[in-house]
Amino acid sequence: MRITLRDSATALLAALALAFPAAITAPPAAAQAQPVMPAPDPDPFYWAPPDLAARPNGDILRSRPVDVSRFGNADGWQITYRSTNSSGHPVAAVTTVLVPRGGVDRPLLSYQAIINALGTRCGPSHTLFNGQLQEAPVVNLALMRGWAIALPDHLGPTSAYGAARLGGQIVLDGIRAVQHLPEARLGHSPVGLAGYSGGGMTSGWAGALAPTYAPELPIVGVAAGGVPANLSELANGLGTAPHPLFGLGFAATLGLEREYPTSIPLASGLTGAGLALRDRIANACSQEIIDAGANHSAAEVSADPARINTPMVRAIFDENSLMMYPGVPRAPVFVWHGNGDQLAPLDSIAATVGRYCAAGVPVQFTVFPADHGPASLEGLPGVLGWLDGRFAGQPAPSNC
Known part of the structure; x- marks a missing residue:
């Protein structure tokens, strides 16, 4: 039996006891006590150029068209761009953008996929094309609405899963890069952010960092679901x-x-x-x-x-815990969560929402009677409708 994020942990404990793997074999004693980095991507498109440090954040290092015909009448590009890691050092990051044909300055959705991975091959720039991106239907839904959609590899070049603040910076610089790409014709597009679970955590961070990290970006809404807002709580x-x-x-x-x-x-x-x-x-x-x-x-x-x-x-x-970051988004926020979430408890994100409300941020907070996986699907229709309103310039609802 395979366990997935959509399974109930409690219901599967008995089956797991039967399927428990054999004892893990220890590696040779010479194994070094150093962080194990992922294998570098063999495609030189992902590599950082020698002059990376001299480039500004969001600067396009290279770009290429990609075939996105499987998603309908759209054009697509991948962009390698300059961003910054948690220590303030430059890194090369990658995003993939799909744009419906025709029109200029279409609404741009930066969608942060659930990656939960340590391998660079697991980012959307790969999984969007090999059938492994579980959230691929979101791409179709965005394009059908006439939105452009960007999917950044938001874990960065070392696939630093868990480093959510880094992810927020990579997202914001990815939006800058997309708006700098002449072929995409998105230079003045209103921007929305969305994601669930790890993607929701990164979306939340991007929204909170934007007023100081990328204040020029026209972000009109931040939709974040199933957010693990307190990493210590998650780890324990x-x-x-x-x-x-x-x-x-x-x-x-x-x-x-x-x-x-x-x-x-x-x-x-x-x-x-x-x-x-x-x-x-x-x-x-x-x-x-x-x-x-x-x-x-x-x-x-x-x-x-x-x-x-x-x-x-x-x-x-x-x-890297959104709950602890004192900054607040400038844009309206939509948060959805399951009250039975066993992976990301409700209390931490509820406290974060309370702080945003106290600061005057319009927040629509929706709680479903569901665990982590089912809540992602239950919230999606509301997210799309809420983003429609933000892209149309309507006043943001709030239930603070």
Whole structure:
């Protein structure tokens, strides 16, 4: 039996006990206690040029047309552009944009897909074309509405899963790059942001960072669903006992280690089983990570599970937790969540919404009686309708 994000963790525990994998074999003793980076993409389109540091954020490094005929009457391009990582250093990022043929300055939706991965091959610039992008129907829905849609590889060039603030910066610079691409004719388009789960977390960060990081962007709305707003809460929820989705929590910690190698020296405290699991998923996509980590726990992979709560690690988790970021979006916000969400508890995002409301941000907050997976589908019609209103310039509703 395969476990997916849409499955109920509680209902599958008995089946998992029967399907529990054999003991993980430890790697050779010579395995180095360093962050394991993903294999670089073999396509030179993704590579950073030598003059990267001299380029401004959002500057186009290279672009190419791509065949998006499977999505209908649209043109598509991929763009490599300059962005900035969590340490302030330049990175090369990639986004893919699809534009319905005809018209100028169509509404632009930056859609942050659920990636949950450690391999660079798992980003939308690949999965959009190999059939592995689970949210591909959203692309069709956007194009049918006459919107252009951009899908950034928002985990960045090291696939730093969990580094949500980095993702927000990559999203904003990706919008800049799309608007700089002459062929797309989107230079003055109103912009909406949307995403669910990890994509919702990144969308929320982009919205909150925009007033200071990219104040010139005409962002008219931010739709974020199923947001894990408190990473410490997420890590402890998935890691303290055997859990069917433990692999996602472990992978997020590995991704944060890639982005903060001196602050989260995870590898030095891993057991042999932990090193083996790390190496097994170092280039893995979401389902591979879930399968490899199913029903494992922090006690199995770490010699000191409590170190996840040390001040240094907690500081990095807080730096990437939307709940802890004091800034607020300038644009109206739509938030949807399941009140039975076992992956991203409701309280943290509700507290974030309360802070936005107190600051005067118009927020439409919708809670469904559902777990994490079903809530994503239940919220989609409302998200599309809400974005229609924002692109049309209508006053934003609020239930603050």
